[in-house]
């Protein structure tokens with residue numbers, strides 16, 4: 001593609017036509033930046049044209065007033081545009097969704113007024129003119145040279161963003177978009193991830209704006225209006241947001257239309273409307289996701305190892321802990337006088353709980369008794385009002401979620417949170433990226449270090465996949481198509497691939513049939529056998545009776561029973577288990593019921 005673009009001047013030498021090609025390619029560059037933020041990272045930002053404008057104005061003013069040459073003005077424009085874009089979008093660290101969209105859209109509306117505030121610099125309604133002719137190594141570029149520089153810029157952005165998405169950042173971005181809670185629960189710091197998204201997605205529009213300024217030798221706010229915002233947005237969405245080729249596929253018809261009818265024709269707006277309608281009604285996920293399955297090469301990716309690759313490392317890495325009986329008796333988690341109120345609802349009432357290393361602890365209790373709140377308090381999604389929470393002896397009560405995860409706390413969710421468009425291996429790999437040292441520039445170039453990290457991550461994910469006895473057929477599926485029971489196991493894979501000390505599971509067997517539930521129970525035994533401490537909130541009584549070795553009964557925010565399952569169960573627990581509405585008829589039901597009656 002890049003080669004074809006570079007050869008265009010051989011067939012079309014007119015400076016007017018080349019100028020239009022130049023503009024079209026630069027709009028693609030800006031759209032690639034938008035695709036990074038909106039498509040891959042799910043950040044609803046609409047201010048990319050303002051980044052173009054700020055970069056264009058900065059480069060033009062630096063060229064005119066500081067009389068700097070093309071290259072330093074260009075670099076200054078890109079840096080200023082990137083800083084501006086990062087600051088503008090950083091509101092997304094505090095607010096997301098429509099608020100972020102509105103704030104960034106607001107900047108598009110404000111731009112003309114802002115430009116007119118300083119007419120002596122911005123040229124007011126006349127724009128900036130008089131920039132130096134672009135030169136490179138002392139040679140004037142001319143329209144062909146400028147076109148080739150723009151193609152080189154496009155190639156750089158295209159390859160750098162594709163490389164970035166193929167690195168650990170691609171997993172972080174998509175996790176931020178599709179499963180932010182899960183991302184935090186495996187240790188991904190969402191604030192720094194967002195910040196990085198804002199920086200890297202600002203560079204392409206800043207570069208596009210700066211090159212546009214030099215290609216047209218004129219900068220005016222009218223060029224960066226709401227129409228251009230809609231063009232970029234429609235192009236990204238129509239082609240398939242968050243796909244490699246989507247931006248090209250979506251922008252191309254819109255740009256061709258603009259060439260055909262002319263950039264100022266009202267038919268452009270009609271084209272945008274039709275494009276959005278076609279996208280919404282026919283290609284809901286975009287052109288590329290709709291057409292990709294029709295390609296002959298679609299299917300299993302090359303290089304995925306088969307089941308005989310890599311034996312179980314989980315057991316290996318945890319065997320030491322499992323073999324040390326002294327370590328098994330220590331408290332790995334300790335809650336002391338933990339209180340939590342939601343308004344007037346006193347949910348956790350001075351909770352004290354000690355969880356032995358290597359135990360498989362079940363938490364049961366009526367609906368609304370505070371079980372999920374207990375797990376959320378442990379993993380950091382809920383802040384306790386008071387009390388201490390210790391993990392491996394460290395008080396973590398004030399720690400953010402991702403830091404707790406890094407300390408060895410893993411979890412799954414009642415409703416599995418996976419990245420739907422990725423396969424099970426990539427979803428499991430999300431559990432590893434937070435443990436890797438983040439690199440910020442190397443991913444653009446796919447350095448040997450980045451490739452090695454990718455390969456190691458892939459191998460570790462596959463090892464966990466095989467260890468969990470997940471069927472190989474799953475490798476061909478995206479998470480969206482995986483059945484619920486297996487989704488839960490993939491989620492467990494993501495939680496355990498980084499070898500946490502403690503695994504928290506919230507109603508993991510909800511929606512599973514009996515055989516899936518039995519398999520899940522075996523999996524928990526296996527994890528426990530490998531030295532992991534498992535805390536499972538569960539309603540299914542036969543399940544907890546069969547698999548847990550300790551049971552906690554939580555009633556109205558208080559632990560009323562903490563039982564060792566190898567000893568006779570306290571009457572109160574027996575009574576609860578017998579009459580728990582979720583109790584499925586089982587072999588032990590009769591005796592449980594009898595004993596509960598005896599006890600009462």
Ligand SMILES: Nc1ncnc2c1ncn2[C@@H]1O[C@H](COP(=O)(O)OP(=O)(O)OP(=O)(O)O)[C@@H](O)[C@H]1O
Nearest residue numbers: 342343345347365366367368369370371372373374
């Ligand atoms: N974020 C929240 N804001 C306000 N109230 C909340 C919040 N989370 C939980 N609660 C309330 O706290 C109480 C305990 O909820 P929790 O989900 O912990 O119970 P549970 O024992 O897990 O229930 P279930 O078995 O139905 O999942 C409920 O009354 C619930 O409405």
